[in-house]
Amino acid sequence: MPVLVMKFGGTSVANLDRIRRAAKRVGVEVAKGYDVIVIVSAMSGKTNELVGWVEETSPLFDAREYDAVVSSGENVTAGLMALTLQEMDVPARSWQGWQVPVKTTSAHSSARIEEIPTDNIKAKFDQGMRVAVVAGFQGISPEGRITTLGRGGSDTTAVAFAAAFGAERCDIYTDVDGVYTTDPRITDKARKLDRIAFEEMLELASLGAKVLQTRSVELAMRYKVKLRVLSSFEEQSDTAGTLVCDEDDIMESNVVAGVAHSRDEAKMTLLSVADRPGIAATIFTALSDAGVNVDMIVQNISEEGRTDMTFSCPTDQVARAEKALADIKAKGGLNFAELIADKNVAKVSVVGIGMRSHTGVAAKMFKVLSGEGINIKVITTSEIKISVLIDRKYMELAVQALHDAFELDKAA
Amino acid sequence: MPVLVMKFGGTSVANLDRIRRAAKRVGVEVAKGYDVIVIVSAMSGKTNELVGWVEETSPLFDAREYDAVVSSGENVTAGLMALTLQEMDVPARSWQGWQVPVKTTSAHSSARIEEIPTDNIKAKFDQGMRVAVVAGFQGISPEGRITTLGRGGSDTTAVAFAAAFGAERCDIYTDVDGVYTTDPRITDKARKLDRIAFEEMLELASLGAKVLQTRSVELAMRYKVKLRVLSSFEEQSDTAGTLVCDEDDIMESNVVAGVAHSRDEAKMTLLSVADRPGIAATIFTALSDAGVNVDMIVQNISEEGRTDMTFSCPTDQVARAEKALADIKAKGGLNFAELIADKNVAKVSVVGIGMRSHTGVAAKMFKVLSGEGINIKVITTSEIKISVLIDRKYMELAVQALHDAFELDKAA
Numbered sequence: 149m150p151v152l153v154m155k156f157g158g159t160s161v162a163n164l165d166r167i168r169r170a171a172k173r174v175g176v177e178v179a180k181g182y183d184v185i186v187i188v189s190a191m192s193g194k195t196n197e198l199v200g201w202v203e204e205t206s207p208l209f210d211a212r213e214y215d216a217v218v219s220s221g222e223n224v225t226a227g228l229m230a231l232t233l234q235e236m237d238v239p240a241r242s243w244q245g246w247q248v249p250v251k252t253t254s255a256h257s258s259a260r261i262e263e264i265p266t267d268n269i270k271a272k273f274d275q276g277m278r279v280a281v282v283a284g285f286q287g288i289s290p291e292g293r294i295t296t297l298g299r300g301g302s303d304t305t306a307v308a309f310a311a312a313f314g315a316e317r318c319d320i321y322t323d324v325d326g327v328y329t330t331d332p333r334i335t336d337k338a339r340k341l342d343r344i345a346f347e348e349m350l351e352l353a354s355l356g357a358k359v360l361q362t363r364s365v366e367l368a369m370r371y372k373v374k375l376r377v378l379s380s381f382e383e384q385s386d387t388a389g390t391l392v393c394d395e396d397d398i399m400e401s402n403v404v405a406g407v408a409h410s411r412d413e414a415k416m417t418l419l420s421v422a423d424r425p426g427i428a429a430t431i432f433t434a435l436s437d438a439g440v441n442v443d444m445i446v447q448n449i450s451e452e453g454r455t456d457m458t459f460s461c462p463t464d465q466v467a468r469a470e471k472a473l474a475d476i477k478a479k480g481g482l483n484f485a486e487l488i489a490d491k492n493v494a495k496v497s498v499v500g501i502g503m504r505s506h507t508g509v510a511a512k513m514f515k516v517l518s519g520e521g522i523n524i525k526v527i528t529t530s531e532i533k534i535s536v537l538i539d540r541k542y543m544e545l546a547v548q549a550l551h552d553a554f555e556l557d558k559a560a
Numbered sequence: 561m562p563v564l565v566m567k568f569g570g571t572s573v574a575n576l577d578r579i580r581r582a583a584k585r586v587g588v589e590v591a592k593g594y595d596v597i598v599i600v601s602a603m604s605g606k607t608n609e610l611v612g613w614v615e616e617t618s619p620l621f622d623a624r625e626y627d628a629v630v631s632s633g634e635n636v637t638a639g640l641m642a643l644t645l646q647e648m649d650v651p652a653r654s655w656q657g658w659q660v661p662v663k664t665t666s667a668h669s670s671a672r673i674e675e676i677p678t679d680n681i682k683a684k685f686d687q688g689m690r691v692a693v694v695a696g697f698q699g700i701s702p703e704g705r706i707t708t709l710g711r712g713g714s715d716t717t718a719v720a721f722a723a724a725f726g727a728e729r730c731d732i733y734t735d736v737d738g739v740y741t742t743d744p745r746i747t748d749k750a751r752k753l754d755r756i757a758f759e760e761m762l763e764l765a766s767l768g769a770k771v772l773q774t775r776s777v778e779l780a781m782r783y784k785v786k787l788r789v790l791s792s793f794e795e796q797s798d799t800a801g802t803l804v805c806d807e808d809d810i811m812e813s814n815v816v817a818g819v820a821h822s823r824d825e826a827k828m829t830l831l832s833v834a835d836r837p838g839i840a841a842t843i844f845t846a847l848s849d850a851g852v853n854v855d856m857i858v859q860n861i862s863e864e865g866r867t868d869m870t871f872s873c874p875t876d877q878v879a880r881a882e883k884a885l886a887d888i889k890a891k892g893g894l895n896f897a898e899l900i901a902d903k904n905v906a907k908v909s910v911v912g913i914g915m916r917s918h919t920g921v922a923a924k925m926f927k928v929l930s931g932e933g934i935n936i937k938v939i940t941t942s943e944i945k946i947s948v949l950i951d952r953k954y955m956e957l958a959v960q961a962l963h964d965a966f967e968l969d970k971a972a
Contacts, residue, residue: 164616198636204576206643213646216654217639220632224610227629231618234625242628246658247704292659 149273152182153318155284155306158192160321160380161225164232170321171232173384174279178238183273185313187284187306188229190221211256215286215296219245222283222302230281240279241272245286245294250305252287252295259287259295261304264312282309300361307364311371318368318375319389320360325379326390327352327359329556330407335548337557341405342387345395348405349375351499351533355408360392368392395501400560403502403509407550410495413443414463415525415537418473420485423455430482431457431473438472440465443495444528444537457484458526460537463491493525494543497535498550510534516553522546561685564594565730567696567718570604572733572792573637576644582733583644585796586691590650595685597725599696599718600641602633623668627698627708631657634695634714642693652691653684657698657706662717664699664707671699671707673716676724694721712773719776723783730780730787731801732772737791738802739764739771741968742819747960749969753817754799757807760817761787763911763945767820772804780804807913812972815914815921819962822907825855826875827937827949830885832897835867842894843869843885850884852877855907856940856949869896870938872949875903905937906955909947910962922946928965934958 154177156170170186177184189195198218202209226242233240248268252259269280284302287295297304303320310318325340327349332338344352346369353362359377368375374397378389391397421427428447435442444460461469466489476482503509513534517524522545526537538546551557566589568582582598589596601607610630614621638654645652660680664671681692696714699707709716715732722730737752739761744750756764758781765774771789780787786809790801803809833839840859847854856872873881878901888894915921925946929936934957938949950958963969 164613167617201576201636201640202643205579205640206647209643210646210653213639213643213654216656217636217643220635223632223635224613224629227625228613228617231614231621231625231629234622235618241622242625244628244706294656 149181149183151185151313151315152177153185153187153306153310153313153315155187155302155318155320156189156380157302157320157322158189158195159323161188161229162192164228166380167225167228167232170380171229171236171238173321173380174233175236175238176384178278182316184279185269185309185315186229186279186281187302187309188222188225188281189284189302191225194221194224212293215256215294219283219286219294219296222285226281226283230279233279233281238279239277240281241277242281242283243269244283246288248282250287250308252289252297254289254291254295256289256293256295258298259289261287261297261308264308266312269313300364303361303364304367307367307371307373307375310373311367315373318373320375320377321380322359322377323379323381324359324377325382325388326377327392327406329405330547330551331409334409334544335551337551339557339559341390342559343391343393343398343401344405345398345401345501346392347395347501347532348499349392351497351530352406352408355410355495355497355499355535365392401502402500402554402556402560403506404498404500404554404556405502406499407547407554407556408497408499409543409547411540411543412463413460413493413495413537414466415490415493416459416461416466416469417488417490418457418484418486419488420454421457422483423450423453427482428457430476434472434476434482435459435461435469438468440469440472444526444535446526460493460495460526466491492540493537494540495535495537496543496546496550497533498554499533501532503532503534512553513550516549517546520545520549561593561595563597563725563727564589565597565599565718565722565725565727567599567714567730567732568601568792569714569732569734570601570607571735573600573641574604576640578792579637579640579644582792583641583648583650585733585792586645587648587650588796590690594728596691597681597721597727598641598691598693599714599721600634600637600693601696601714603637606633606636624705627668628706631695631698631706631708634697638693638695642691645691645693650691651689652693653689654693654695655681656695658700660694662699662720664701664709666701666703666707668701668705668707670710671701673699673709673720676720678724681725712776715773715776716779719779719783719785719787722785723779727785730785732787732789733792734771734789735791735793736771736789737794737800738789739804739818741817742959742963743821746821746956747963749963751969751971753802754971755803755805755810755813756817757810757813757913758804759807759913759944760911761804763909763942764818764820767822767907767909767911767947777804813914814912814966814968814972815918816910816912816966816968817914818911819959819966819968820909820911821955821959823952823955824875825872825905825907825949826878827902827905828871828873828878828881829900829902830869830896830898831900832866833869834895835862835865839894840869842888846884846888846894847873847881850880852881852884856938856947858938872905872907872938878903904952905949906952907947907949908955908958908962909945910966911945913944915944915946924965925962928961929958932957932961
């Protein structure tokens with residue numbers, strides 16, 4: 149029988165009623181003839197409670213013990229989901245990560261899945277079991293200890309199972325009903341996308357759209373797993389939500405798929421840096437060692453052997469960046485006049501695989517922003533994305549204007 | 561290094577503060593030179609919460625899923641305890657039942673431990689680890705699924721580890737400071753025993769003293785594991801609590817070790833039963849099939865082919881017993897005039913291995929009760945125990961009078 153993977157996030161299994169609602173959706177797919185692998189998260193709030201206990205017990209905790217404690221939330225949901233399905237006369241059983249076993253690396257708290265043997269679960273399907281409920285987010289290391297995959301890891305578990313079992317589709321049930329052209333809180337013209345390409349989803353996920361864990365999208369792209377994002381709180385239908393798929397599976401699409409934004413960016417400018425070979429390496433090695441996630445980087449034209457260097461980073465890493473650069477200046481490793489941190493900025497991006505074949509997207513974007521009197525502070529581009537840093541107060545205006553200009557409220 | 565097993569019950573690990581307090585006690589034993597195996601229960605209340613969810617989800621639950629869900633509480637405590645010890649610079653790690661592995665039967669929810677391989681943990685001790693924290697109450701079946709040992713099962717886990725590792729002692733930390741000559745709520749002359757024999761503890765446990773799970777005492781007796789019951793809320797000392805040990809390790813002891821009582825007994829009398837061979841088998845097979853735990857049984861002298869049959873059972877099983885006997889009477893399998901249930905009784909017992917060699921204990925007991933004007937309704941005896949059923953209103957009086965008469969307030 150064809151296999152379907154269905155993943156339910158924390159809000160979709162927050163209590164026994166919701167677990168029952170999720171189980172009913174599983175029952176519908178079983179009735180259609182699918183063997184279903186259900187991946188569950190912990191009931192919402194449970195993982196935070198466990199993490200809180202660990203951090204209070206031991207601020208610099210042993211990640212192996214952290215994983216052993218924190219993985220228990222998913223085990224509870226898995227058992228309860230299996231029991232709920234059995235009550236509905238659907239043959240089901242639960243698997244914890246180590247029982248499958250979901251083999252991972254030993255990088256505790258951020259382990260990567262290396263292999264998922266399918267024989268164990270397939271044998272049960274062959275014996276008439278219709279649903280395997282698997283605790284998400286967890287696995288087992290080569291040393292036989294429990295590992296976890298990092299926040300949002302259950303998405304990755306789901307995609308990995310879909311790849312291993314050659315599932316027809318991987319449905320991610322969450323509390324939003326799909327992927328939108330932009331944040332619906334900023335413009336009511338935001339439109340739910342029926343389909344979006346893996347690459348676009350990847351850019352949107354890394355730009356802060358919290359629908360899917362970035363790693364799960366990478367994995368889906370690599371193994372060509374059809375991913376569907378949909379809400380567990382809406383009517384069930386075959387066309388609900390957004391299908392994240394290969395670009396070849398999208399017949400028509402707008403040049404721009406969506407407009408993303410991020411409020412949590414700061415613009416950092418190093419004034420009058422001595423411009424000599426290796427200076428950029430010095431700066432960004434120091435920042436990387438200090439755990440600062442640098443996003444955009446711009447270097448101005450050099451004048452009289454000195455230049456200005458600008459970069460962006462998350463606002464909550466500004467203090468860390470300042471300390472790292474002051475330290476290296478004090479040690480004589482870097483010569484600059486001043487470091488200016490501007491937390492009053494925002495990043496706005498347009499994303500679309502159509503940019504590869506359509507020119508003029510950047511020009512149009514800049515023209516739209518200038519038409520609204522918005523000054524662009526920094527620009528970066530990738531093959532399918534253009535991002536700009538602007539004054540934060542213009543962020544909503546910029547998103548609305550770009551959404552209108554690229555006619556994202558209309559389907560292709 | 562010598563091995564010590566320390567078990568902490570739910571109230572002793574109820575929150576992070578108490579876990580820290582328990583960890584400090586472990587640290588003291590490590591400093592003395594012991595390699596310590598710590599067995600932990602779930603934080604108090606957690607198991608009830610999990611059981612509640614399972615029962616609400618599925619009243620006739622699949623015990624395999626019940627075990628998978630309910631065992632998660634102990635895993636959380638085990639990880640937190642290991643982290644707490646690490647914070648105190650005590651090398652420690654946690655083990656879940658399947659990781660040891662604690663091999664059990666497949667009797668889910670009431671599994672028995674069959675084998676505990678020691679090589680895994682011993683290797684870690686050899687490498688310098690000082691504390692192995694093991695989640696109690698759980699194991700793994702031959703099919704690779706999680707099992708649990710039934711309520712109070714962590715006591716059994718602790719004794720089984722002590723037996724497997726040849727531990728010097730197994731300390732059971734709980735919320736009472738030891739085993740008493742009788743219930744201190746009934747007489748303030750109740751005295752904490754320094755030592756008690758396994759057989760006596762077994763009788764007291766099965767008579768309702770809730771200090772230790774009966775099965776754990778059986779196991780300790782079989783493998784000669786020295787068990788110590790002590791409070792995690794009192795000062796730590798080598799002589800705290802009560803040592804449950806082989807009778808050979810008790811130099812001097814009173815003839816009677818303790819007086820036990822149970823309020824939850826009902827006296828059931830079948831009037832005018834046709835007295836023929838096999839009639840007792842008919843009655844007690846029917847009661848056993850109905851899940852009635854019959855305790856005392858008395859058959860009066862037969863007159864004219866008919867007799868009266870009296871037995872006792874827990875008060876909450878009276879309705880079940882009545883139905884079972886009415887059913888069998890209706891089917892013609894049993895002929896009796898009437899069934900009288902008297903819930904207004906209590907059981908009082910004196911227990912002591914000294915009875916084996918001292919005669920006259922029964923005579924003294926009956927004389928004391930008669931001196932107080934207390935009528936005895938039913939009597940049963942074992943080698944080291946005499947139990948009587950009396951009117952409930954005399955229960956406290958009987959306990960106090962017997963405690964005085966056998967001078968239990970004075971050590972041997």
